[in-house]
Amino acid sequence: MSDQTKSWLDSRLPLAACFRAQVCDKPLPANRPYLSALGTLITGTLIFLMLSGAVLSAYYVASDHGAYNSIQFIMRNVNDGWLIRSFHATGTTMLFAAVYLAIFHALITGAYRLPGELVWGLKLAFLLLMMLVGYLGYAMQDGAVSHWSLHDVTLAGAGLSSFPGNISNWVLGGPAGHGTLGHVAMMHGLLTFIALGVLVLHYYAKQAVAPVAKKTVPLHPYYTSHHFVAVSVYVLLFAVLVFFAPHLGENPLNAAPANPLLVPAVMTPPWYLLPAAAVTHALPGTEGGIVAFFAAFAVLFAMPWLDRSDPRSEPGFLYKLLVVILGLDVIALGMTAAAGPSTINAILMIIFIGWYFLHFLVLTPLVTARESK
């Protein structure tokens, strides 16, 4: 760009100056842990998933007979199609790992407490959206397992058809019919854009309540170099999974095409949906499952008010210990869902879900009230 054009552009649209002030020279706290890069990693991964998803959508066929075969075509006949799909699948695993870690981190550090309640709520909204998007992506494969899972979900949706405007038909195209996969694919993409919007809101909400740092450094080169480390480690991990464990956490049975005559005995979803799947089986019936799922999220949303401690205090030792136990409880819950139905499993599942609600509704208020005295 010649100097003349540059000064003309600067006088009409001061992008460079704005970028310098808002990004490069932005003052940030001088002391931040590596986990503070999680936001960058999550946003980056989401955009990466949108791009790889856009490429896949050029070949994906959203129909009963087309879906499975089009994915096989991507894996076998499209140049580097296997790599793009592996990026997309493993990217999902990385994204969920980062989001679960961020939620855990916010819980154990007490970041959800006032005035961080909206930031916390937006985090949870993002997780909820990602679970929906993840589920829809899983259903889009139309494998031997996900086909039947989608069948159940659309039936459940039809059961809710008393909702105004018949949401289920609008969203899912009604009980597994020809249009269903088309609707599923459409929602899979659409909700991703909404999730990106939630991330932007989260970013600004977090800025608004961030404590004033005593000592600051400019974003560039300090935070760029700091995040460069986090991103490299993350991408290294990502690469190990993409190239050496591309199907990590998937149910192999779902790699077979759907069989309209054979309902699988165990409908194990991908790893990141396991705890949620367990919760939806906790109460009998479709409505029970939906109620349990939203109740599990409701107690998370209520955390800022369930915590009785002074928002400025450090979370106590007992509280932190309980959060670690909660993390293990959720993992154990996911494992019961993966193991499939049996009496002992059903009992364990009830215990783990019981502990989950006990943690939020009883232990958290009690312990935080006592520890802040």
Added chain:
Amino acid sequence: MKLGISAAALLAAFLAFGSAAYAEDTLSPLHWQSQGTFGSYDQAALQRGFLVYQTACASCHSANALHYRDLTALGLTTEQVADITASIKLDNRPATLDDRLISALPKSQAAAAFGGAVPPDLSNIVAARPKGTEYIYNLLTGYQAPPADVTLMAKHYYNAAYPGNQIAMPAPLTDNAVTYADGTKATTAQEASDVAAFLTWASDPNLDARKQIGLRAVIFLIFLTLLAIATKRKIWRDVA
């Protein structure tokens, strides 16, 4: 200096982990070369496996996602594959390179022949079963006389590896069901092992490329990470 040492250590750890997984694998009675972290396909086994597939499975099963031209990945030349296809009859013409590996048995007849059980397409079967390669081997070598307390359903056979133990597929392999061009002795176990290798390739034809690119990517990223750490330290030196 310190960084150089940690780079070497990290790389050594990665390679050691990979070869350890590989070494452990060679010790097990069932061993396929492709299974180690850095293991690639054994093309001789794949070619033998295709022969077994064509002789003993293709009469009932299809592998629809594959075309005959894909067989050049087994180390065969296009001419060799053309020779193979010339000897395979589809309805009323010889197969060509661009034909899919269909089954000789139409689906409707198959279901009738096996009491309603349709032979599944085998293109992706190894990916679609837990520990797929071992499973295929165990399934094909798992036919046994049923225990005294088991009554078999009509047109079913007892198989130790199949979930529920009663399968509608008659034992497809016998000793010397094929004659291997490379002189390998065609025991049932050898045939099962080779066809398991072939079906593993059919499910995951990009395994070799994936691991090759992966190794290079990981080595590059280890160095990139170390570079990032060094850069960050230098920039933040006077802050902390």
